[in-house]
């Protein structure tokens with residue numbers, strides 16, 4: 001019963017939390033608002049949760065903002081999400097160094113507008129100048145697509161130098177998440193219990209936390225509840241319990 005588990009500050013804080021920000025559309029419908037209002041509310045919650053993760057000592061927060069499949073949504077909804085991402089990157093350029101938040105965009109950047117790509121380039125340059133908490137925003141991202149893109153890049157390198165053997169560590173370096181530790185905790189609000197093509201390679205040993213709370217209603221207390229559940233989990237990585 002998650003409600004009865006207390007969050008322990010500073011103890012076993014996940015290094016990396018991944019979130020599938022689900023439930024924006026239903027949140028809006030419940031209020032008689034267009035789905036796009038749900039995405040606007042969801043992007044504010046993302047900002048709040050990113051600050052909270054930074055303050056709790058989490059090193060990486062990765063969120064699923066737009067999947068390779070989301071292009072099939074109505075064009076006004078796609079346009080709204082792109083506008084929100086654009087706004088977020090613009091604002092970040094002004095505030096990220098002050099707030100000590102590094103930013104990485106993961107996904108197939110070739111499918112993004114030139115304007116969005118230029119903003120990603122700028123936030124990458126700023127992020128390279130300091131250390132600390134990093135928010136990873138997945139845009140035009142799909143787990144299978146990421147693995148395929150990585151495999152193609154590896155194949156090209158192999159063609160140039162076949163002496164380089166492939167192992168898990170080397171393959172990881174071809175993924176969008178290169179250099180980022182695997183998620184310890186995957187949170188999915190919105191009531192569904194599936195991974196939806198998110199971080200398929202990286203979540204091999206992630207602990208999963210599902211909640212019916214819709215993403216725009218997700219609070220810092222909900223985040224702490226998820227971390228509290230994580231703190232109780234026994235992570236064995238295929239081994240037997242030692243204690």
Ligand code: FPP
Pocket residue numbers: 021022023024025026027039040042043046063064065066067070081084085088137190
């Ligand atoms: C899933 O909810 C949510 C999305 C596909 C979009 C998420 C995008 C944002 C929160 C805005 C931009 C983000 C940032 C980082 C500024 P859904 O629409 O599938 O909800 P439903 O299942 O209730 O219909």
